[in-house]
Amino acid sequence: MKKLAICGTSHRAIRLWVEANAEVKTQWEIVALWDIDPKRFDAFKNMFPEIKPQTFLGDENYETMLQTCSPDMVLICTRDNYHADYAVRTLAYDIDIMIEKPMVTTVAESITLLEAAEKSKGQVYVTFNYRYQNTAVAVKEMLDTNKVGRVTAIELNVYLDEIHGSSFFMRWNRLRKNSGGLSIHKEGHYLDMINWWIDQNPVEVYCFGTLNYYGPEGILNPSKKEGRHCSTCSESDACAYNRIRQEKETGDDHIKGLQGRIGSRAANTDYYTNYAADQCIFDSEIDIEDTYAAVIKYDGGAVLSFSVNFSSPFEQHRVVINGTHGRIEDGYTFADNNLYTAAALAYYPLFEKQAKSISIKNSTGGHAGGDPALMQDILCNTDKPHIARAGLKAGTYAVAIGEAMWRSSQTGLPVKIKDLLGDWDDKLKKNEL
Ligand SMILES: NC(=O)c1ccc[n+]([C@@H]2O[C@H](COP(=O)([O-])OP(=O)(O)OC[C@H]3O[C@@H](n4cnc5c(N)ncnc54)[C@H](O)[C@@H]3O)[C@@H](O)[C@H]2O)c1
Structure with a gap:
């Protein structure tokens, strides 16, 4: 062993x-x-x-x-x-x-x-x-077999629902010093997936990022107070986010585990010392964004338009990949805790009127089967190639784009990845580390 x-x-x-x-x-x-x-x-x-x-x-x-x-x-x-x-x-x-x-x-x-x-x-x-979800693997295969030609433009919209989205603002993740902010902590998943799919390196990033829903100015804040916890909050009935969590909180992996299997989520002090993951989403210490709109340029000629919203009525992502010879559309929606059931993948060759729907095998396991596949791919050697193992290069570029996003949104200026990474940018482009 x-x-x-x-x-x-x-x-x-x-x-x-x-x-x-x-x-x-x-x-x-x-x-x-x-x-x-x-x-x-x-x-x-x-x-x-x-x-x-x-x-x-x-x-x-x-x-x-x-x-x-x-x-x-x-x-x-x-x-x-x-x-x-x-x-x-x-x-x-x-x-x-x-x-x-x-x-x-x-x-x-x-x-x-x-x-x-x-x-x-x-x-x-x-x-x-995310790389290991069946849909992601299918998109990668389509791109690698040149189904859309050279990738020119990608559109990616990510929506997190009120429960999943707000959960980041209840936990340590809500401080940039802990998580890097959500463009790094959460959206790194998607940024990496795009980098991996199109096999191009990011060059420049321009972004608007704001805090719209959470923090003391959040429009649904019942009152301006500091340091509340949902489990003991006297205003919890007046908090729309808390109410929906009470009604619907069963489906999300990040929450379910804390809630059911490892002590109660509300006051999950059982298994943490001096930390509870039910801090108030309207606290003033929150210093990260909950909404982004970014444009990212790649060295192979592609551009990505990327938007993220952390308080949406339902959970969804939509990806459109346009190339010189066609287009791929990848999307899933999960509403009413019906996680990942409505995945859809379609291929539209240029000049053909008929779209081709690509059927995706359902997988069991966390993150639409991504978790077990990831563990196996990283930890086990088989005859099959390691389909999606990510290393230092992938990890670095995902962080670099995420940092460029929040920096650009603070300065109002575009950020070049090379200005962040210096000589490492050239080294990374030459080698898969
Ligand atoms: N890939 C995914 O889908 C996914 C999902 C959730 C979390 N994550 C990642 O997993 C990691 C853990 O996240 P989590 O939400 O399970 O965290 P958690 O809150 O359950 O645990 C955090 C851990 O960090 C420890 N810690 C706290 N202060 C520390 C310190 N000063 N020094 C060292 N350790 C300290 C805590 O004791 C605890 O064990 C994070 O990197 C997170 O981004 C990934």
């Missing part, structure tokens, strides 16, 4: 092991958990009482874990802003790492990681699970 250690026994880390299939679990065992919070070990034990990994508590014991357990791979799954530090420290031991997305929270951290990786024998994988 190969040895897997977990750095950051987060909700997501536990979830990923839930998602791992039998092949992964016959080849890998979890030998060590590391965290700064002992309650996270209880959360793991609650979910997997049969697994008995060694536990290592506190920053000062991180290297002890690496030395004692000699893992073959470390899953880095702490809060985003700690990824870079633990990744660098793991690479110093020449150990492979898989880092939850976003790889890091800033371009500066990306560069630190790139420098550490150059000196290490450890391999870096980034867990971009």
Whole structure:
């Protein structure tokens, strides 16, 4: 058995092991958990009482874990802003790492990681699970087999519903110092998927980003107060977001796990120390955007028009990929917690009036089957090529576009990716790291 250690026994880390299939679990065992919070070990034990990994508590014991357990791979799954530090420290031991997305929270951290990786024998994988959804794989195959010719223009609209969208503003993710903001933390998924699909590198970004729904000025804020928590809030009945959460909160993976399986979501203090994921979405400390409209230029001639909204009546994404020989439309809508059931993929060759509907096989597992496929692809070797393994280059460009988005929205000026990455931009373009 190969040895897997977990750095950051987060909700997501536990979830990923839930998602791992039998092949992964016959080849890998979890030998060590590391965290700064002992309650996270209880959360793991609650979910997997049969697994008995060694536990290592506190920053000062991180290297002890690496030395004692000699893992073959470390899953880095702490809060985003700690990824870079633990990744660098793991690479110093020449150990492979898989880092939850976003790889890091800033371009500066990306560069630190790139420098550490150059000196290490450890391999870096980034867990971009969206790549592994059946629809995403089908789009990739169509583009790679030149179905639309050279990609010229992409339109991408992402809508998160009131529950999913607001959840980011209830948790640590709502501060840029923790998550990099949602253009990095959340939209990195999509930005990476586009980069991967079209196989072009981003060059320049222009963006408007604003906070419309959340923060003290949110139009649906029942009153301006600080530090409320949904579980104890006297105004919870007057909060439209709380009301809909009470009515509908069952479907979303990010919420369901916290809610049902790992203690109650409302006051999920059971499994965190001094942290509850039900902070008020109208607090003034929120310093990130909930709405974006961006334009991104690529080095192969494509342009992307990208819009995101974090408070929409239902969850949806729509992608249109236009090329010199045709067009692909990819979309899903999930309403009433009917997650991922309405996926649609269509191909429109140029000059042919008839669209071709592409049927997509349904997959079970989190993120429309993306999670189990990702775990298998990163952790297991088979005869098949690794369809979508992402590494440092992909992780860095996703962060760089996301940072360019929020920087552009603050200055009103376009941001060149090379100005953020310097010489690393040239190096990344030459090598898949
Ligand atoms: N790919 C996906 O679909 C997906 C979904 C959810 C989360 N994620 C990612 O997974 C990771 C974990 O997210 P989550 O929502 O499960 O988090 P979480 O809130 O459940 O856990 C955060 C972890 O970080 C630890 N932590 C807190 N302060 C720390 C510090 N000072 N030093 C080190 N560790 C500290 C906490 O103890 C906890 O174990 C994040 O990187 C997040 O972006 C990815």
